[in-house]
Amino acid sequence: MELNYSINGNSIIVPEVVVQRLPHYLNILSILQVEKTKIVSSEQLGYLAQITPAQIRKDLSYFGKFGKQGKGYSVNILVKRLREILGVNLQWEVCLIGVGRLGRALLSYPGFAPEGFNIIAAFDSDLEQIGQQIGKIKIKNIVEIEEFLQSSSIQIAIVAVPASVTKDILNQLYHSGIKAVLNYAPFTPLDHKDMIIRNIDPVASLQSLTYHLKENN
Amino acid sequence: MELNYSINGNSIIVPEVVVQRLPHYLNILSILQVEKTKIVSSEQLGYLAQITPAQIRKDLSYFGKFGKQGKGYSVNILVKRLREILGVNLQWEVCLIGVGRLGRALLSYPGFAPEGFNIIAAFDSDLEQIGQQIGKIKIKNIVEIEEFLQSSSIQIAIVAVPASVTKDILNQLYHSGIKAVLNYAPFTPLDHKDMIIRNIDPVASLQSLTYHLKENN
Numbered sequence: 111m112e113l114n115y116s117i118n119g120n121s122i123i124v125p126e127v128v129v130q131r132l133p134h135y136l137n138i139l140s141i142l143q144v145e146k147t148k149i150v151s152s153e154q155l156g157y158l159a160q161i162t163p164a165q166i167r168k169d170l171s172y173f174g175k176f177g178k179q180g181k182g183y184s185v186n187i188l189v190k191r192l193r194e195i196l197g198v199n200l201q202w203e204v205c206l207i208g209v210g211r212l213g214r215a216l217l218s219y220p221g222f223a224p225e226g227f228n229i230i231a232a233f234d235s236d237l238e239q240i241g242q243q244i245g246k247i248k249i250k251n252i253v254e255i256e257e258f259l260q261s262s263s264i265q266i267a268i269v270a271v272p273a274s275v276t277k278d279i280l281n282q283l284y285h286s287g288i289k290a291v292l293n294y295a296p297f298t299p300l301d302h303k304d305m306i307i308r309n310i311d312p313v314a315s316l317q318s319l320t321y322h323l324k325e326n327n
Numbered sequence: 328m329e330l331n332y333s334i335n336g337n338s339i340i341v342p343e344v345v346v347q348r349l350p351h352y353l354n355i356l357s358i359l360q361v362e363k364t365k366i367v368s369s370e371q372l373g374y375l376a377q378i379t380p381a382q383i384r385k386d387l388s389y390f391g392k393f394g395k396q397g398k399g400y401s402v403n404i405l406v407k408r409l410r411e412i413l414g415v416n417l418q419w420e421v422c423l424i425g426v427g428r429l430g431r432a433l434l435s436y437p438g439f440a441p442e443g444f445n446i447i448a449a450f451d452s453d454l455e456q457i458g459q460q461i462g463k464i465k466i467k468n469i470v471e472i473e474e475f476l477q478s479s480s481i482q483i484a485i486v487a488v489p490a491s492v493t494k495d496i497l498n499q500l501y502h503s504g505i506k507a508v509l510n511y512a513p514f515t516p517l518d519h520k521d522m523i524i525r526n527i528d529p530v531a532s533l534q535s536l537t538y539h540l541k542e543n544n
Contacts, residue, residue, distance in 0.1 A: 127344060129538050133531035137513060196534045197541030204533075211435055215428040216529070221490075221513065225530045265540055266533065273438075290536040292529060296354060296438065306539050308532040312433070312509060313442045314350035315525040316421075316483065317413045319507040321346050322523050323482055324414030 124172045131169055134159055136192040142185050151182040198226055203264045205288075206232040207279055208271035209239050209249055212294060216270060217244050229268070231258065235275075252279075259286040270294040280307070345386045351376055352383070353409040359402050368399040415443060420481045423449040424496055425488035426456055426466055429511060433487060434461050446485070448475065452492075469499075476503040487511040497524070 138158045142150055152163035159166065170176050173195055176183050193199045204222070206213055206229050217229060233252045234240060240251045250258065267288045271279050276295035283291060283305070290306045296313065355375045359367055369380035376383065387393050390412055393400050410416045421439070423430055423446050434446060450469045451457060457468045467475065484505045488496050493512035500508060500522070507523045513530065 130531075130535045132538065133528075133534035134526075136534070137528075137531065195538065197537040198534050200537070200541070202533070202537060202540075211428075211432040215432045218428055219529070221530050222533075225534070227530065227533050266536060268529075290540055292532055292536065306536055308536060309351075310527055310529060310532060311350070311354075312436070312485075312527060313438050313444065314347075314354065315509055315527060316419075316439075316444050317350035317353070317415050317442070318347045319483060319509065319523055319525060320414040320417070320419060321349070321412065323419075323507055324417070 128169045128172060131159075131161070132192055132196055133198075135166070135169070136189065136196065136198070139185055139189045139192065143189055147185050149182040150185055150188075155183070201226045201228065202266055203228055203230045203262065204266045204268060205230065205255075205259070205264050206247075207234075207252065207255075207267055207269045207283070208294075209234045209242075209244065210270065210272075213270040214244065216268060217247060227266075230264070231262075233258075252282075255282065256286045259288065265289040266292070268292045268294070280305070341389045345389060348376075348378070348386055349409055349413055350415075352386075353406065353413065353415070356402055356406045356409065360406055364402050366399040367402050367405075372400070418443045418445065419483055420445055420447045420479065421483045421485060422447065422472075422476070422481050424451075424469065424472075424484055424486045424500070425511075426451045426459075426461065427487065427489075430487040431461065433485060434464060444483075447481070448479075469496075472499065473503045476505065482506040483509070485509045485511070497522070 135155065138155065139150070152166040156163040156166045170183075170188075173191065176188055176191070204227050206216060209217065209232050213232065213234075217232060222229065229247065231250060232244070232247045233250050233255050235252045239249050242249050265288065267283050267290075269276065269279055269283070269291055273295045276293065280291065280293070288305065291308070293307050293309050294311075296309075296311055352372065355372065356367070359375075369383040373380040373383045387400075387405075390408065393405055393408070421444050423433060426434065426449050430449065430451075434449060439446065446464065448467060449461070449464045450467050450472050452469045456466050459466050482505065484500050484507075486493065486496055486500070486508055490512045493510065497508065497510070505522065508525070510524050510526050511528075513526075513528055
């Protein structure tokens with residue numbers, strides 16, 4: 111997927127792989143900022159991000175000129191711009207689908223709120239779960255989701271349901287107007303090209319690790 | 328990171344981004360195989376993977392010739408070769424560090440074992456957790472990890488500890504001989520270049536989603 115990014119009135123296309131690296135850069139830069147680092151070179155940033163300096167320079171160049179040749183980047187300016195570019199200076203309401211073990215771990219995950227992601231509703235199909243209170247959230251019946259989303263401005267859903275029902279849930283979310291999904295179930299082919307999905311699949315990540323371990327053995 | 332891949336005695340370098348896409352292709356191809364699909368074109372595979380057909384062809388070409396121009400790929404052959412390339416036809420012993428909510432969800436995750444990943448030990452520093460039995464696993468004290476790993480052949484660790492202690496844990500794993508880590512804590516800069524780390528960071532994934540939502544608003 112590629113989307114247009116508009117800078118100075120000129121629309122440019124930023125490859126999706128670049129977009130997915132930006133939060134990683136922002137994360138490292140935020141740590142540098144806390145450590146009071148003022149200037150960072152593409153070599154230093156590349157070292158910390160485990161990416162080549164040339165790739166760093168190319169990735170950032172999509173969004174304008176950030177540093178002078180040989181001078182490095184201002185950490186403060188780069189953090190500010192990346193936060194704007196990623197929309198992380200905004201607050202986002204999120205709903206959670208599936209409150210099994212993983213869903214409950216996500217509900218109590220302390221890392222979302224400081225970054226502007228607030229889970230404000232949770233849904234399940236299990237009658238034993240529905241109505242239970244977890245912190246500030248009362249678990250709702252999944253059959254109510256379409257009506258609920260129509261009266262809210264939620265655009266993001268986190269999906270933590272068994273693989274077997276993922277496709278149905280994604281269809282339902284699509285028809286309820288959800289624009290973006292963080293999906294914890296293994297990938298399911300999907301026909302809704304205009305809903306953006308990020309898959310968090312620990313098995314796929316482990317498999318890309320074993321590629322290297324196998325090579326080393 | 329780039330590593331050599333040897334084919335017909337010739338060593339080639341496969342970009343890491345390609346390696347990370349392979350499990351995704353394998354996942355889709357495995358579904359096609361279950362659906363009894365015999366042949367798949369790069370266009371179909373690209374559609375399902377949400378990647379351009381040209382990228383699919385380029386990615387697969389690192390590992391030899393898989394299909395004839397205009398004929399598509401044999402699903403069975405491609406699945407078999409990708410499984411070999413990724414080492415997913417092997418069994419891997421894994422240890423888990425951190426048995427909070429997330430760690431416990433991972434211990435009960437049914438998706439690992441069918442793919443050859445077996446969590447055989449779990450460690451924590453919390454005295455209330457140590458000694459507890461979860462399924463077949465008795466939680467060990469983290470101070471015992473170096474000794475434990477010395478007498479095992481475990482190469483992979485899953486790390487689900489608070490961000491504040493991640494760096495120390497990664498250092499400890501490195502010195503204990505762990506080669507590969509699936510890390511659920513937000514990224515921490517690291518000096519051990521020869522330990523391969525995959526970060527699973529839901530916030531970073533959400534931030535790459537909001538990039539698009541912000542653009543659409």
